[in-house]
Amino acid sequence: MTATVQSAAATAGHPGASGVDHGPLDTAALRAQFPILSQSVHGKPLVYLDNAATTQKPLAVLDAVDGYYRRDNANVHRGVHTLSERATAAFEGARSEVARFVGARDSSEIVFTRGATEALNLVAMSFGAMVLREGDEVLLTEMEHHSNIVPWQMACARSGAKLRVAPIDDRGELDLDAFEKLLGPRTRIVAVTHVSNALGTVNPVARIVALAHAAGAKVVIDGAQALPHAAVDVAALDCDFYAFSGHKVYAPMGVGALYAKRELLDAMPPWQGGGDMILSVTFEKTLYNVAPYKFEAGTPDVGGAVGLGAALRWLSEIGIERVAAYERELLDYAEKALLDVPGLGLVGTAADKAGVHSFMLDGIHPHDVGTILDHHGVAIRTGHHCAQPVMQHFGIAATARASFAVYNNRDDIDRLVAGLLAVQEVFA
Amino acid sequence: MSELRDLYQELILDHGRRPRNSGKLDSPTHHADGYNPLCGDRIALYLEMDEGRVKSVSFEGTGCAISQASASLMTEGIKGKTVAEVLSLFRKLTATVTGRDDDAANEGDVELGKLAVFEGVSQYPMRVKCATLAWHTLRNALEGKDVEVAVTE
Numbered sequence: 095m096t097a098t099v100q101s102a103a104a105t106a107g108h109p110g111a112s113g114v115d116h117g118p119l120d121t122a123a124l125r126a127q128f129p130i131l132s133q134s135v136h137g138k139p140l141v142y143l144d145n146a147a148t149t150q151k152p153l154a155v156l157d158a159v160d161g162y163y164r165r166d167n168a169n170v171h172r173g174v175h176t177l178s179e180r181a182t183a184a185f186e187g188a189r190s191e192v193a194r195f196v197g198a199r200d201s202s203e204i205v206f207t208r209g210a211t212e213a214l215n216l217v218a219m220s221f222g223a224m225v226l227r228e229g230d231e232v233l234l235t236e237m238e239h240h241s242n243i244v245p246w247q248m249a250c251a252r253s254g255a256k257l258r259v260a261p262i263d264d265r266g267e268l269d270l271d272a273f274e275k276l277l278g279p280r281t282r283i284v285a286v287t288h289v290s291n292a293l294g295t296v297n298p299v300a301r302i303v304a305l306a307h308a309a310g311a312k313v314v315i316d317g318a319q320a321l322p323h324a325a326v327d328v329a330a331l332d333c334d335f336y337a338f339s340g341h342k343v344y345a346p347m348g349v350g351a352l353y354a355k356r357e358l359l360d361a362m363p364p365w366q367g368g369g370d371m372i373l374s375v376t377f378e379k380t381l382y383n384v385a386p387y388k389f390e391a392g393t394p395d396v397g398g399a400v401g402l403g404a405a406l407r408w409l410s411e412i413g414i415e416r417v418a419a420y421e422r423e424l425l426d427y428a429e430k431a432l433l434d435v436p437g438l439g440l441v442g443t444a445a446d447k448a449g450v451h452s453f454m455l456d457g458i459h460p461h462d463v464g465t466i467l468d469h470h471g472v473a474i475r476t477g478h479h480c481a482q483p484v485m486q487h488f489g490i491a492a493t494a495r496a497s498f499a500v501y502n503n504r505d506d507i508d509r510l511v512a513g514l515l516a517v518q519e520v521f522a
Numbered sequence: 523m524s525e526l527r528d529l530y531q532e533l534i535l536d537h538g539r540r541p542r543n544s545g546k547l548d549s550p551t552h553h554a555d556g557y558n559p560l561c562g563d564r565i566a567l568y569l570e571m572d573e574g575r576v577k578s579v580s581f582e583g584t585g586c587a588i589s590q591a592s593a594s595l596m597t598e599g600i601k602g603k604t605v606a607e608v609l610s611l612f613r614k615l616t617a618t619v620t621g622r623d624d625d626a627a628n629e630g631d632v633e634l635g636k637l638a639v640f641e642g643v644s645q646y647p648m649r650v651k652c653a654t655l656a657w658h659t660l661r662n663a664l665e666g667k668d669v670e671v672a673v674t675e
Contacts, residue, residue, distance in 0.1 A: 136525075459586035461561050462530075465649060469526045478562055491562025491584060520530050521539075521587070 119412065119420050125501040127152040138471025141506045146291050146319060146450050146497035147475050148341045151405070155345055158404035162397050170396055171370055171387070185396045188403030189386075192351050195406040196317075196336060197327035203359065205352045205386040206394050210318040211241040213337035213352035214285070216389060217314050218245035219365040221335070221358065222283070225312070228254030231280045233311070235273070235297070236262045236487055237290040240480045242316045246285055255282070262487060266293035266442035270301070277309040284313045288320035292481040292493070293442030294425075294450030296320070303333050312358070318342050318350075322409075322499065323448040324418045328353050340398060344499075345405035349398030352389075359385035366391040417500045421449065424498055428507045432496075435514050441493045452479075452493040455514065458521050460494040466520055470513040528642030529649070530587070533595075538587030543580045543597035554667065556659030558651050563589045567659045576600050576608060586652050592640065593656035599637050605664055607632070612657050619643040619653045 125131055128150045133140050142150060162184060168177035170185045186201070193201040207213040222245075226232070232246045236259055250257050258281070260273035268286075277284070284306040289296050299315055306313045314335040320326060322343040328336045335358075339350040354362075364371055364382055368391030373381040382388050409417065428451055432438055437456030455463055464476035475495045478485045485491060496510055552569035563585030570578040579597045583590060600608050610632045617625035618634065621644035643653045 461586040461649070461652065462588070465529070465646065466526060477560065485562070491564075520526070521535065 117416075119416055119500070121420070121501065121503050124412070125503070127154070128501055129153065129156070131501060135471045135473070136469050141472045141509045143496040143498065143502065143506060143510060144473045144475045145322070145499035145502070146342070146479075146495065148347065149322060149344050149499050150501070151344055151346065151401070152408055154408040155401045155404045159346060159397050159401040162400045167397070169393055181396055184400050184403075185394065188399040191403035191406050193353075195326075195410065196321070196338075196353050197329045198353050199329055200356060202384075202386055203353055203356050205354065205359070205389045206399055207337075207350045207352055208348055208395070209339035209341065209350035210316060210337045211339075211350075213335075213350055214242055214314065214316060215245045216352055216365055217335050217337070217354070218249040220362045220389070221312070222246075222249035222253065224362055225282045226250070226253035226255040229280060230255040230282045231258050231278065232256070232283045232285065233258045233260060233273070233276055233281050233306075234285050235260045235268050235287065236483050237266065237268065237293060237295060237297075237481065238285070238287055238483070239291050239316065239318070240482070241318075242285050242287060242314075243483070246283075256280075259483075262295075262484075264488075265444050266290065266295045266484075267444045268295070268297055268302075270298065273302070274305055277305060277311065279310070281306070281309055281311040284311045285316070286313070287316040287318075288326070289317075289323065289448045289450075290442070290481070290484070291319045291450065292452055292479040292484045292495070293444065294447035294452070294497075295442060295444040296446040296448050299333065300331055303331055307332070319449060322417075323421055325414045334358060340402040340405065343402075343405055344409065345402035346398045349395045349402050351402070354385075356385065359389070362389075364388050364391070368392045370394075412500070420500065421498055424502060424504070424507070425449070425451070427504055428496065428498070428510075431507050431511045432514075435511060435518075437518070438514065441488055441490070449499075450495060450497045452495045454490065454493060455517065458517060460492040462521070463494045463514070463517050466517045467510070467513040470509070470516055472510050472513045474510070525642075525645065529646055531639050531642065533636065533639045534587060534591040537591035537594040541581075541583075541590050541594035543594065544582060545580050546582060547578055547580050552663040552666070554659050554663035556655050556662070558585070558589070558655050560651060561585060561589070563652060563655055565589070565593055565656055565659050567593075567656065567663050569660075569663050571605075575602060575604050581656065583656075585655070588640075588643065588649055588652040589655055592653045595636055595639070596656045596660065599635060600660070608664065609661070611637070612661055615640065615657055616654050619650050 130150045166180040168181040170182045189204050190201045192204045258276050260276050261269045288299050303313045312334040315333045317336050317338040321338045334355055336353040341347040371383050371388050371391040373383050439454050441452040460476035477492045547568040550568035551571045554567050556565045565581055565583035567581045581593045583593055610629050614626050614629040614632050619640050640653050
């Protein structure tokens, strides 16, 4: 990840930065905490390299969710009975954990959502409606995931604003000069991914935030692929919104969060109506609750939030800097090993990458690669990765993508490479 | 690994590498495009019908080995057949690759011939769409539907 983000996090007292143990990770012990990994697929020990799609869950998370439903389950913010108090404490405790992990000033700046997609839709619906007028502009990059494109297209269609797209180069890096030129007096919102899910590119988000703010635009960062791989400090970054999914950072599916500056949340209108987001309701007039509750209509996924809190606590205890350093070394090892495979080309060769190597094998379609690798027990993703504009940029329909988590090791990469050689044998 | 060879049989690999009847027809009477958004596989299918029979057929496409081989072997398998025979073959093939053996048996006399090579696809639910894209596009062409996305369910 960028030096800017890391150093900012270190000085801002990120939990990972204060970890006692800075030695190398005991990855064997870490791996043993993931029961799902100790199975065989097609008679071969599972090698799971589809972590950018979703990560597996450690015992700490499985136990937290299980414990919540066995002991504490009740609806939150409602009852006065003991279980409801416990459930509310667990839910709000998880919110504090999220706030601490991303470096928010206060837990009221964290809105629970179903995931990064819902978080981005929330910003596009609510903040978009508040600021976008005809002729205004929303600036994206060519490397965005569909979830950071489509909500903005919808917001533009509603408001008459225009979508602008900053291009990427052939390494898969954002063309920062072009980005700067596209920033104009009508740019109200810049929506950019922190790490590209299809290419692994780490964007210089601190620089992007500074440029956008200088032009008077607010910045929305899609952090779904960044949070598992490096320290993030939203206060140091000074971004206005930061969205992420729990399930990509070792937590259950169905829960995620939006960080937003408190003053923005206070000013923004609610986007869904229902219980919990109100103070009082009559047929004549409804008073809305304060942020973040104003944006959390209906019963939330409390068990999921508890799992998310447990996942972030677990990562903090390991130390996110140690995770980042380990994964960097693993990514470098994987790059060398992959480039030794004859006929393999990487798609996305940015100087700063995290978590992902996308690639093509000469003359063999990624879906055939994926099916045959699966027979060797190796799980990767193949397809357009919900980033079709990226595929269009490189003139391809799909890539094969290996993506890494803290429980992966060099053996996994050796198995991937052996599997790729076996793929080539089938097609020889 | 024997299971994997059920899918990637030599005939499929051969047709995937060197698709037959590839290109555009000079004077097609029927045409349809097919697209599988999951894989990005694309096919453009051209038919020349003469007195109710397939006189010529060709395709242009990009995609995985299964999808390209399926299109190639389909063009070989339907040449000279009547529309009714082609549709019967469509039903038999799609029933076979989706593992609906009873439906496949209902097609009576129709023979899959070389197309039986796709029987192994039924063990790979995620790959069924690859094997059926060309066939759904063919049916759309015969029915005069030139739709952007061939529905392969």
